[in-house]
Every structure is written in C-alpha cells, then in structure tokens.
Amino acid sequence: MVSQALSPRLVVIGASAGALEVLRVILPAIPADFKGTVVVVVHVPEGRPSLLVDILAPLCALPVSDIDDKQPLTPGTIFVAPPGYHTLIEDARCLALSNDDPENFSRPSIDVLFDSAAEAFEDEVVAVLLTGASSDGAEGCARIRAAGGFTIVQEPSTCIAPVMPRAAIERGAADLVLSPEAIASYFARGGQYVE
C-alpha cells in the first residue's frame, strides 16, 4: 500500500480534451469531510461562460465554486478556473488570476497553476493530470515533484486524448499512473492508494 500526503492541503487538477467525463468520476469521490482545497484547471475556450461549475456542483459532496481574483483558499471547496485567465496560487492564503499570455497555447494553463502550487505549498500538494491533447502540465508535475509534492497521472489507455498524461510520464513526472476509477478511490480513501 502506498500512502501519500494523507490529507494534502492542496489538490490541483489539470485536464483538457475529454475532461468532463473524467472529472465526473473523480470529483464526486472527494468526501465531504475533505479538509484541503481543490483547484481545477480545464482548457476551455475564451470569450464564453464555462458551464463546468453548473455541471459539477450537483454531483459533488464538496461545494464547487467559480474563482474571482484573490479568492481565499477556503478549505473543503472545489474551485474551477475561469476561461480567459490563468489561475495561480498566490500564497498559502489565496488564489490570483492573471491575463498574461497563454502558455502551451492555453489560458488557463495547467503549468501556470501547478508551478505556483509547488511554490506556495511545496510538499503539501497533490497534483492530478488527466486526459488532454497538449503537453501542458508535464512541466508543472515535474516541478511539484521537485518541491516534494505528489503527482498522479491518468493511465493513457483510459484517456480520450492521451498526449498530456503521456508527456508527464515520459518526463518522469508521475508518481502514480491510474485509471479514473482508481484516482476516485484514492480520493475516497482520503489520499491512500491500495495496489
């Protein structure tokens, strides 16, 4: 049994093509008594409202919320990054948004979130990188591991778009490679993985 970061203060999740299907499996598995904060970046087009919060909120035990700039990192909440902005962990207390250029052709970018998470929370972060068709997030996973955090990457064979998880795995930035169901059970068990 691998047991890691039993109650991470921060969980960051990055996903792109095929995200919704997987998020619908993983996020509802996070128990209502989870004490950390969850921040989710999904590549969504700019210039129109994202429906992710509306879709996910009814499915989850934890409250699901949009992000405004300098949003306090409320424990026990799932925050979903808005389209058209990067979402960053400003410090241990709050989130910040930026309008800086897209990175890896994306705004929000997963690397931007993950890098800032590593910087602000060091070894108290669990990062989850899911299905997607770019290499966004691989660098961020590497940085989270370098800072002592823990990374879980979706098993590429279970992905609609395997490029993104594969990039992280090839970089040696994945602590665990799991199916969506196994990631769900990891969270359901409060951050334990049973092989």
Next chain:
Amino acid sequence: MTDADLFVIDDRELQRLLDTVYTEYSYDFRQYAHASLKRRVAQAIVRLGFKNVEGLRQGIRDNPPLFTQLLRYLTVHVSDMFRDPDYFRTFREQVVPALATYPSFKLWVAGCSNGEEVYSLAIVLHEEGMLSRSTIYATDIDPECLEVAESGVFHVDRVAGFSESYLRAGGKSSLSDYYTAGYGNAVFDKMLRQNVVFADHSLATDSVFAEVHAVSCRNVLIYFNGELQARALRLFDEAIVRRGYLGLGSRETLRFTNHARSYAEIPGGQRWYRKL
C-alpha cells in the same frame, strides 16, 4: 512557450530586483501579486538574454533602455475594444443614464494600457449623445502605452474582433464609422479623444488628482497584492462622487475587500458597482 520553466525565482532575489527598479526608476512593483510577476520576470530573464535575476538586476541598473524593455514584461497590456461586451452594455444602459443627470461629468480609466477601453467608452458616450459633456482621464504607468493610446491606431487584424464585440455590446451603428483603415492599421477618429486627457499616473505611488463620476479599471487590480489593491481602491473611493460608479474586470470583485459594504453591485454580474 516554456521560458518560465527554466527558473525558480526566490522571493529574496525578486525583492532585490524590485527594490532596484524602484530606487533607480521610481516604478513600484513591490506590491504586485508575486506568483504571476515571478513568471513574467523569468520570461524577461530568458528573452533579454540573462542567466539569472541578479544578472538582470545589474543589467538594468546602469542601462535605462534595458529597463524600458523590462517594463514591458513587468506590466501586462492585454485588452481588446469592447472586451466582455456586456460590461459596455451595462455601462450604456445603467451607468450612462445616471451620468446624464449631471451637466458635465468625469470618467477615469485607470490603467488604460493601449487605449482599447478608452475608445470603447468614448464610442458609447458618443452614441448616447454624452461625449461632449464628458472629460475622460486615461492613465497608465507606461509612457509607451500612453503614446499608443493617444494615437488611436490599432492593427487592422484586431478590428474584426472589435467590431463583433461592439455589436454584441449594443453598438448603434458600425464600428467602421469610427476609424479609417490604411497601411494595415485602423486609425480611430480623433473626435473620440477630443475630451480625453492621457496622463502618467501610478496607483502604487501617486494620489488622487480629481473628483470623478465613474472609474473604469479592468484587469489591473488582479496584478496587485491585497495591500496594493486596498491602496488603489482607496484612491478610487476618494475620487468617486457619492452615487458614482466603479467598474472592474470580469473576475475582479469588491467582495474580499473593505469596500464591499460601501458599494452596491449593479445586477447582471458585469462588475459595475455604485457607491452608496
């Protein structure tokens, strides 16, 4: 774009760089939100050909032209005309009618960047027959941006997007009525800036310069930390008349600030607030 991946910048070296910028050039970035600022500094280090923060710091210390280049990285100038069209629709439908009750009124566009927002607001005021009664203060910390803003010239490639947003914002004619195209540029009618005062002003170091009826400050506060946001909002609050207006970016809010209770948000979620 993975330039930023090369560096992890620690707080102390960033602080030293920002101290040098402040003492040598009087630009105060010390209370900018650090997470995004660090990324932009990392990009500047790579693209300006330095190896680390200290190299950049020494490089700019005796080299003002290099600092001018760095300034482009420290500040962010991303905007479009009629960006978030519903913001401008709310301005037209809710704010302008209140401004119309004054014989003349003043508007402050704080952090006006290259002027996209200034021209957008001016067009709305023109279409509502209010431009001649207005004074618009357009301020920014970056003199190069102010020059661009004052010229009213935008690359013609951007104009199709502007036009679409203009119509979605409730525009009453065609955006092409307001510019002439030539040599790859769209040059906006100088009639639009007849009452605009472009001025160098820093929300970090300067004070209030006028009483105004509305402030529009979009996607500027996101770059500030909590303390600097508080300073900027205090300036706005001092400047805005009773029952005046404050407009923010689509993801900026007064909710986490001391001003939450002294302003009412105009319904519709477009981040226009009215001072109580």
